[in-house]
Amino acid sequence: MKKIQVSIIMGSDSDLPVMSEAAKVLEEFNVAYEVTIVSAHRTPERMVEFAQAAAGRGVKVIVAGAGGAAHLPGMVAALTTLPVIGVPVQSRTMSGLDSLYSIVQMPPGVPVATMAINGARNAGLMAVKMLAIEDKKLSRSLDTFMKNLAKEVLSKVEKLEKQGFEKYQQGMPKK
């Protein structure tokens, strides 16, 4: 069993449908991760222990998602020297602006690497990018990943030009 490198935590299990995207991308890159719930407000002591123990357990990057008054990423960042990546989860009453501001507006000394609202997939990718700094193989995988992003677009370009935009649009899945 591989040693866990990235710890994905979230404030509530209701954040899981968003945050599981971080896990999925780490799997694509074959990076070992764990997924758990750490509530800053309902389990503050667990949060302190978790954050303080992470580096000692060999964790290298923490991805933390939370919504509303989203204190988890910033508090964890205050309790570890590990880089913390924050994901503002879209909230019901403020569409995630509250989550975004609570996570990104950290004071000097305690940074959180903030992603887009609901940007958990990018959080996973940013974790990979951090790990790839000293991991040539991972760096090459990122290179391939980015080339595949381009290829995917180019195949859509081809299809669009072949079919014409009207037919292409008809073939798109309805929201």
Place this chain on the structure above:
Amino acid sequence: MKKIQVSIIMGSDSDLPVMSEAAKVLEEFNVAYEVTIVSAHRTPERMVEFAQAAAGRGVKVIVAGAGGAAHLPGMVAALTTLPVIGVPVQSRTMSGLDSLYSIVQMPPGVPVATMAINGARNAGLMAVKMLAIEDKKLSRSLDTFMKNLAKEVLSKVEKLEKQGFEKYQQGMPKK
């Protein structure tokens, strides 16, 4: 020496010009208080200890001010059964909207009694109101306080009607 009933804490000494208003109003009501700095992000362990010890020390209400990603009030509320009153301090880059949203949008289970941006005077008053629930004398002082608010306005009304608004306006201090 009177036992401290209200603890006024703030995330940074730069919040003091705002937060000292809470202390001043408590003095007006002759309520014993303390003023100190507790940074959620720079002294998280002090914060945990402080919050967990407060009730045991006899503190009855906590007033907490913070700006930006203002996690202090919510985190303290997560660590004590005491009521926490939060003051969003006006931030340099977002005018305090970040502070307000970070403090007010708490999840179910962990409330923070949020005041207006820079509303430290009202935080002190809200603490008095809470203490006055079981303190008849304090309740009467509040009654007098509110009557004085009205009197102050009425004396301005009188002056304004006597002088006329133009003269009154000329006599006002320039901002």
Place this chain on the structure above:
Amino acid sequence: MKKIQVSIIMGSDSDLPVMSEAAKVLEEFNVAYEVTIVSAHRTPERMVEFAQAAAGRGVKVIVAGAGGAAHLPGMVAALTTLPVIGVPVQSRTMSGLDSLYSIVQMPPGVPVATMAINGARNAGLMAVKMLAIEDKKLSRSLDTFMKNLAKEVLSKVEKLEKQGFEKYQQGMPKK
């Protein structure tokens, strides 16, 4: 019959689905409450009488919810020495930002303890916290309540770690 300690009022019966959460949490704590409609704009005289009579009736805390130009909490606070807890109810056209700003931005002298948008459950809890200042039994109940919050999270943590996040997510109720 127990004496009413908390009065839950709202500007319109359309606020009831939100505001009833405050009542439910008070029931969990066995605190006597009343629920009624007091419209600042449609029944201003009833509001004045209600607010002025509340303390005399033995009410100790008022929880007031309103949406849009949400004047009820602030106006009641202007008419009583009791602490008033305000709940901004999510509005149809501004998602509750109008309600939040109307409730929280009170001028010096007249505080309202503002909760999150739709945060009625927390309003009830804040009322309990205020009453618990001089009520040891209630204070212990709060302690238990907070421990149960943690337990609930921890049992989810256990389940998540046992099932894995994918299976856990499949078992979650669809929104």
Place this chain on the structure above:
Amino acid sequence: MKKIQVSIIMGSDSDLPVMSEAAKVLEEFNVAYEVTIVSAHRTPERMVEFAQAAAGRGVKVIVAGAGGAAHLPGMVAALTTLPVIGVPVQSRTMSGLDSLYSIVQMPPGVPVATMAINGARNAGLMAVKMLAIEDKKLSRSLDTFMKNLAKEVLSKVEKLEKQGFEKYQQGMPKK
């Protein structure tokens, strides 16, 4: 002495530099007015009496300015059948957005005719427009007023075209 037709009220004397513009424009139109302070939050009883007595005193239109949680215009509108014109006064911490939303987002049944932030001059003009509905002379004065607005612009157009924009700009007062 002419009978007062327009009552200009404001929540605090600090609103006077803004609100006096309403008085000035009423003077230009020779409409009798009064200027006073009526605080919804610090003198709620005075507010109720004032609003309920206004129509009986012969007042025909009320202009009400307030800032922050600006409840005055809406509460007065709830207490009189007279039309109420609301002026959101620019606040220190939210630039007047709080004032605007608190005044304009009134529920069905209790309208407030809301002006721009700090738009007290327009509040005076709107009062004139209301009075002019059944006052031909006032209506003609409005016609002249609007023609003068145009003339003023046209004389600036002429000057600008004669001087060229560079010279014109140099002659403008510095902010």
Place this chain on the structure above:
Amino acid sequence: MKKIQVSIIMGSDSDLPVMSEAAKVLEEFNVAYEVTIVSAHRTPERMVEFAQAAAGRGVKVIVAGAGGAAHLPGMVAALTTLPVIGVPVQSRTMSGLDSLYSIVQMPPGVPVATMAINGARNAGLMAVKMLAIEDKKLSRSLDTFMKNLAKEVLSKVEKLEKQGFEKYQQGMPKK
């Protein structure tokens, strides 16, 4: 046939479901009105003619609703001495904030009496309030109207207190 006193105009027929509320309340007060479409952007010449002719046709108040870059109320106000009441219609992409700002932020000299987003019913009521300034009968109708608002609330209060909030809530129509 009664002479038209209030002209209800809107920028697009898609505004009709909102704006028809203004017509309905005028009918309740037995005030003669007309309803038509006047697009500032698609029929600017019709708008100019319409606005300039309104006073001559005996119209006393104009109610104008528009969404997005909502120029209709302000432009009509620039072309008539009649009071113009503006209704910001909720837009698809900005929830009506664009409509609100475009209508309310008028420059000195050209006021628009702005209502809440989608506040067409209040626009009709404000028109009635303006007409009632010199119409005792209408003024008495307003008085009755406001008393009925209160009665409606009071009957709900009674029902709520009789049924208890849980049963009352169950009886409410689902959204």
Place this chain on the structure above:
Amino acid sequence: MKKIQVSIIMGSDSDLPVMSEAAKVLEEFNVAYEVTIVSAHRTPERMVEFAQAAAGRGVKVIVAGAGGAAHLPGMVAALTTLPVIGVPVQSRTMSGLDSLYSIVQMPPGVPVATMAINGARNAGLMAVKMLAIEDKKLSRSLDTFMKNLAKEVLSKVEKLEKQGFEKYQQGMPKK
């Protein structure tokens, strides 16, 4: 086959349902166009080549739509002397405010002609307006187009006045 004059590009095929409106209006004006996908973030090299080659291929105007951190219109504008029209596509988490600000707030030297959120039809029309500067025939078509806009409104006016607003409203398609 006519030479392509307008190039319609978008950051993702998910923008197509919005952006196809630009193509449709160009067809109404018989202006030759192309539709393709150019992702600033996933195919940056294609974007550079595309933007740099456009003028040489005879393209005269570029219409670029994008959502979220919408960099495509601004980056293309940085790489060509051709006028670029930007369409902020409504995003899921910020309703398109992020798209709008990312497109419109360009620094001095590199303008993007920004349309309303989802305003692709207007982007097509603005392209026609630019081409019509030196194309009398196209200019006359625009004149007819604007007259037809007015006619359409006028026929609705007629129908509304004939049917009355209630019947008209009943005949409207439900949203």
Place this chain on the structure above:
Amino acid sequence: MKKIQVSIIMGSDSDLPVMSEAAKVLEEFNVAYEVTIVSAHRTPERMVEFAQAAAGRGVKVIVAGAGGAAHLPGMVAALTTLPVIGVPVQSRTMSGLDSLYSIVQMPPGVPVATMAINGARNAGLMAVKMLAIEDKKLSRSLDTFMKNLAKEVLSKVEKLEKQGFEKYQQGMPKK
């Protein structure tokens, strides 16, 4: 004397310090322009005449700046087939958000090419870009202009690398 190709208009002479930047850039490109004041709200008839006559006078592009409820660009766009470039001028109470939304959120059929808040220099450049569509010389000037933008940056890069950032920063003009 060269024939005027670009007409720069603004709602008030107070917009001149912003809008004169459009004139300056047109001078750099040797494009003939005029600068004048056209107030949508204070001179609506002049606006209609001006907009309807512009094309006939040989004007090819209109640049229109306005602040607050900024109706000028959209109304002019409704009255001419010429492309209209809108500049939201920063307002005192809403920082130009009102101006931006009023200008950019135009309905389908009547586009305004919107620039950044206070983006008058870019408005002039966009006018040049439009004129350059059929003007090879102007197109080459644009190419040179863009190369000079790059050169300017590159010379700063060189200076910065030579001096080091600390010395470079010391040499910068204070704000």
Place this chain on the structure above:
Amino acid sequence: MKKIQVSIIMGSDSDLPVMSEAAKVLEEFNVAYEVTIVSAHRTPERMVEFAQAAAGRGVKVIVAGAGGAAHLPGMVAALTTLPVIGVPVQSRTMSGLDSLYSIVQMPPGVPVATMAINGARNAGLMAVKMLAIEDKKLSRSLDTFMKNLAKEVLSKVEKLEKQGFEKYQQGMPKK
């Protein structure tokens, strides 16, 4: 000479007073860095070359600051596998909200680690945290750094408690 590990780039030299904070913190940690200007909009080709060459030059982390339509961080992230840290620089007309949204709202596949508005010091720290993942010495320095943050606060706590808040406040530097 040490090999450059962190490249600090900014869109304009006007961002230097903000961005130099990133350099200063890297110096505190003895991490080799470079500072230069790379404008996405004025030197797009330099940007492409710079971003594509960075990894090959041995750079491990890129810190990119920009304001307004801040495309630099996202575009660089699209052109390299290195982690990019984005700093939204406060803009003149939108206080940096435009910068923040343009940087943080990146689409899936291309993350930018976003800091607070003007949060350049934290950007430098986040770079250190990334480098410390595989650098024990740097990790220990971070540990010391965080302990010093706490010490600094604690010495202020001591001073505040010794002096009392009034004297402490008097001794604070005026803003």
